[in-house]
Amino acid sequence: MARVLPTVASQLIVFLLISSFSTILVSGEEQGFARALDRKLLGLKKEKLSHFRFFFHDILSGKNPTAVQVVPPSNYSSSTLFGLVTMFDDPLTLGPKLSSKMVGKAQGFYASASQQDVAFLMVMNFAFTEGKYNGSTLTVIGRNNGGTSRVREMPVVGGSRLFRFARGYAEATTHSLDLKTGDAIIEYNVYVFHY
Ligand SMILES: *[C@@H]1O[C@H](CO)[C@@H](O)[C@H](O)[C@H]1NC(C)=O
Ligand SMILES: *[C@@H]1O[C@H](CO)[C@@H](O)[C@H](O)[C@H]1NC(C)=O
Numbered sequence: 001m002a003r004v005l006p007t008v009a010s011q012l013i014v015f016l017l018i019s020s021f022s023t024i025l026v027s028g029e030e031q032g033f034a035r036a037l038d039r040k041l042l043g044l045k046k047e048k049l050s051h052f053r054f055f056f057h058d059i060l061s062g063k064n065p066t067a068v069q070v071v072p073p074s075n076y077s078s079s080t081l082f083g084l085v086t087m088f089d090d091p092l093t094l095g096p097k098l099s100s101k102m103v104g105k106a107q108g109f110y111a112s113a114s115q116q117d118v119a120f121l122m123v124m125n126f127a128f129t130e131g132k133y134n135g136s137t138l139t140v141i142g143r144n145n146g147g148t149s150r151v152r153e154m155p156v157v158g159g160s161r162l163f164r165f166a167r168g169y170a171e172a173t174t175h176s177l178d179l180k181t182g183d184a185i186i187e188y189n190v191y192v193f194h195y
Helices: 006-030
Strands: 046-058 067-071 084-095 101-111 121-129 135-145 152-159 168-179 184-194
Touching: 006 084, 046 101, 067 101, 084 121, 152 184
Parallel strands: none
Antiparallel strands: 046 084, 046 184, 067 084, 084 101, 101 121, 121 135, 135 152, 152 168, 168 184
């Protein structure tokens, strides 16, 4: 009996050493950096598909333009205005009239990115202010070939708040365009999966 006890004690010490060592490994290498997570812990329920429709007002003229050129084209004779960058903070409204109910702003820029066709790289967030969507955003990054297509499709690559894990696409069609000023009203139909 007298010899058994120290053996048990030393086994216990070895066990404790190993287990504390493996605890360090688990917290350091698995839980601390990456781990599988039950989606319920983030409050995620069933994924749903939503359709949003609104009008985007790109106002270049007047005393209070909402879209401003920030980088000139590399060459003003270029028919595609290659290199032009315009930053915008454009109202989004329920109807085509600027006076109709505002649901948010589209904030971002479009940059002429093609030397052959009229096509823009468009980078923007839809920052919603309406109802439960107030404070939530959707992010769109894509190619807007405004010069050649009636319907321009751009990917929705993500979002925040209610739109966490969002993905989908946005379709833009021109509702009206003032050829003199460049002011445009664009209809957006946005289809997104989100939780
Ligand atoms: C500007 O564009 C025009 C039309 O495409 C072209 O003829 C001209 O050579 C260009 N100029 C420069 C400096 O690239
Ligand atoms: C949206 O949220 C902001 C900040 O919480 C608040 O000031 C504003 O009144 C809200 N707008 C609407 C339309 O609910």
